[in-house]
Amino acid sequence: xxxxxxxxxxxxxxxxxxxxxxxxxxxxxxxxxxxxxxxxxxxxxxxxxxxxxxxxxxxxxxxxxxxxxxxxxxxxxxxxxxxxxxxxxxxxxxxxxxxxxxxxxxxxxxxxxxxxxxxxxxxxxxxxxxxxxxxxxxxxxxxxxxxxxxxxxxxxxxxxxxxxxxxxxxxxxxxxxxxxxxxxxxxxxxxxxxxxxxxxxxxxxxxxxxxxxxxxxxxxxxxxxxxxxxxxxxxxxxxxxxxxxxxxxxxxxxxxxxxxxxxxxxxxxxxxxxxxxxxxxxxxxxxxxxxxxxxxxxxxxxxxxxxxxxxxxxxxxxxxxxxxxxxxxxxxxxxxxxxxxxxxxxxxxxxxxxxxxxxxxxxxxxxxxxxxxxxxxxxxxxxxxxxxxxxxxxxxxxxxxxxxxxxxxxxxxxxxxxxxxxxxxxxxxxxxxxxxxx
Amino acid sequence: xxxxxxxxxxxxxxxxxxxxxxxxxxxxxxxxxxxxxxxxxxxxxxxxxxxxxxxxxxxxxxxxxxxxxxxxxxxxxxxxxxxxxxxxxxxxxxxxxxxxxxxxxxxxxxxxxxxxxxxxxxxxxxxxxxxxxxxxxxxxxxxxxxxxxxxxxxxxxxxxxxxxxxxxxxxxxxxxxxxxxxxxxxxxxx
Numbered sequence: 001x002x003x004x005x006x007x008x009x010x011x012x013x014x015x016x017x018x019x020x021x022x023x024x025x026x027x028x029x030x031x032x033x034x035x036x037x038x039x040x041x042x043x044x045x046x047x048x049x050x051x052x053x054x055x056x057x058x059x060x061x062x063x064x065x066x067x068x069x070x071x072x073x074x075x076x077x078x079x080x081x082x083x084x085x086x087x088x089x090x091x092x093x094x095x096x097x098x099x100x101x102x103x104x105x106x107x108x109x110x111x112x113x114x115x116x117x118x119x120x121x122x123x124x125x126x127x128x129x130x131x132x133x134x135x136x137x138x139x140x141x142x143x144x145x146x147x148x149x150x151x152x153x154x155x156x157x158x159x160x161x162x163x164x165x166x167x168x169x170x171x172x173x174x175x176x177x178x179x180x181x182x183x184x185x186x187x188x189x190x191x192x193x194x195x196x197x198x199x200x201x202x203x204x205x206x207x208x209x210x211x212x213x214x215x216x217x218x219x220x221x222x223x224x225x226x227x228x229x230x231x232x233x234x235x236x237x238x239x240x241x242x243x244x245x246x247x248x249x250x251x252x253x254x255x256x257x258x259x260x261x262x263x264x265x266x267x268x269x270x271x272x273x274x275x276x277x278x279x280x281x282x283x284x285x286x287x288x289x290x291x292x293x294x295x296x297x298x299x300x301x302x303x304x305x306x307x308x309x310x311x312x313x314x315x316x317x318x319x320x321x322x323x324x325x326x327x328x329x330x331x332x333x334x335x336x337x338x339x340x341x342x343x344x345x346x347x348x349x350x351x352x353x354x355x356x357x358x359x360x361x362x363x364x365x366x367x368x369x370x371x372x373x374x375x376x377x378x379x380x381x382x383x384x385x386x387x388x389x390x391x392x393x394x395x396x397x398x399x400x401x402x403x404x405x406x407x408x409x410x411x412x413x414x415x416x417x418x419x420x421x422x423x424x425x426x427x428x429x430x431x432x433x434x435x436x437x438x
Numbered sequence: 439x440x441x442x443x444x445x446x447x448x449x450x451x452x453x454x455x456x457x458x459x460x461x462x463x464x465x466x467x468x469x470x471x472x473x474x475x476x477x478x479x480x481x482x483x484x485x486x487x488x489x490x491x492x493x494x495x496x497x498x499x500x501x502x503x504x505x506x507x508x509x510x511x512x513x514x515x516x517x518x519x520x521x522x523x524x525x526x527x528x529x530x531x532x533x534x535x536x537x538x539x540x541x542x543x544x545x546x547x548x549x550x551x552x553x554x555x556x557x558x559x560x561x562x563x564x565x566x567x568x569x570x571x572x573x574x575x576x577x578x579x580x581x582x583x584x585x586x587x588x589x590x591x592x593x594x595x596x597x598x599x600x601x602x603x604x605x606x607x608x609x610x611x612x613x614x615x616x617x618x619x620x621x622x623x624x625x626x627x628x
Contacts, residue, residue, distance in 0.1 A: 021544050025526050053592065252484070256481040282473060283519070286513045290526060291526075
């Protein structure tokens with residue numbers, strides 16, 4: 001059977017299994033099994049199981065549960081409340097002060113939490129009631145929380161980078177450093193937008209009558225002490241990594257310790273909270289591990305059949321020029337992003353896209369940052385953008401999904417601008433890792 | 439009121455199946471409960487390694503391999519546990535909008551594929567683990583632990599997953615009544 005026909009059959013049956021409701025992990029595994037057996041007989045099945053076993057020995061894979069565990073411990077530590085309180089006291093006089101505070105809080109939280117859902121939920125609980133009580137427009141209040149939550153994708157320690165690094169065979173440390181500047185750039189763009197819009201339409205964000213921003217300067221400075229704990233946690237992870245004390249995997253372990261210490265100091269490290277963090281970690285990590293098993297089996301069989309090479313040849317032969325191929329990849333990611341989770345897109349496209357990009361002379365670290373930018377877009381964009389669903393879960397009654405989706409458009413625009421900037425100026429991402437000790 | 443396992447003759451086949459599904463749920467719940475603390479062990483071991491290497495310049499031989507080994511086994515074996523809690527992500531683009539009857543039919547079409555994957559892990563994984571055991575295969579690193587226990591986790595995980603798939607499907611198609619709201623997928627953190 002020709003590889004073209006095999007490709008079509010595999011793709012159609014895989015999509016078919018997904019549509020009839022099989023979980024992604026098992027659909028991929030089952031297609032690996034069926035086509036492995038069909039094309040190669042029993043050795044095809046051995047290939048499937050060998051791919052699973054090979055993954056089990058991968059040292060980088062453990063950073064997944066470590067960073068998930070860290071996020072779960074921080075989720076209930078109350079650190080987000082602290083940061084929001086301090087920042088909103090300082091940003092109170094700025095137009096749209098609370099929305100600006102949301103973005104800054106999200107950025108700081110993103111430097112501790114690598115899991116997407118956790119951030120929108122935590123900040124939604126803390127900041128949404130405060131903004132609505134102050135009379136902020138729904139548009140402004142909802143949009144900044146969704147957009148801010150997505151920053152966890154781009155700012156290390158992001159689980160998306162770990163999964164990309166594993167799939168693409170790229171250093172996690174390099175990816176982490178490459179995500180910092182683009183992440184901060186995007187946050188700065190959000191803040192600028194909020195300030196400008198609120199300057200011209202003050203009715204969107206009524207200034208506070210009394211409250212936090214009128215604190216005497218001494219109190220404000222004293223409040224800054226509350227930032228010591230988050231700064232400590234951020235340093236534990238990024239500092240130990242940048243200074244070369246810990247490998248990216250070990251940085252996860254150090255981060256768990258930092259998160260546990262921070263939660264203990266805030267007296268939130270209760271037995272119940274730890275128990276909850278442990279079960280959440282087991283469930284989330286198991287889901288991710290099995291996705292890896294399934295997609296690795298699928299890609300293994302497809303590569304053996306010559307499919308990966310075939311697609312790579314087709315992509316490199318396209319009359320688009322190197323940059324055109326990269327643009328095509330962005331388009332594929334944006335479209336897929338409307339329908340599938342980031343993890344599925346990553347596991348299915350990265351094994352094909354990364355070698356092509358490398359062959360065309362692009363840096364795979366840069367492509368990883370582009371991928372994360374795209375996943376921010378898919379994270380907030382309708383009709384399935386997960387951020388909206390997380391936020392809906394914690395929003396007060398009277399806020400609908402369409403309220404949330406209609407609030408994200410300006411931020412979506414900014415994300416696309418940022419993506420364009422990154423494509424035009426790869427140095428935005430690649431400068432910081434180039435200063436790192438290798 | 440009866441002791442678990444003592445099947446009363448008067449019970450219908452349906453309630454026997456219910457008992458079986460409940461047992462499978464309890465088994466995987468127990469497995470997940472037992473495996474959870476592995477993450478605590480892994481975190482502590484890594485802290486120990488970082489401190490002993492950074493502070494005292496002594497690297498261990500076992501932390502790197504031991505933590506990989508332990509977490510691999512744990513999250514492999516928890517496959518059934520995650521299935522019990524419906525945490526394996528699926529795409530709801532079509533499935534979510536179907537009628538209950540159509541969903542049940544599709545569940546039955548999906549079943550052979552799920553079983554095929556799980557059985558491959560059980561049978562082929564079992565053979566590989568057995569061969570490894572007979573050969574006394576080790577990792578060939580300074581610590582050099584035997585490999586077969588990890589390989590044996592693959593068929594074991596396959597069995598746990600297979601059981602949970604059967605229990606979930608029996609509940610989904612309504613052969614066994616669903617006793618809980620949990621059958622609705624939990625909202626994950628990703």
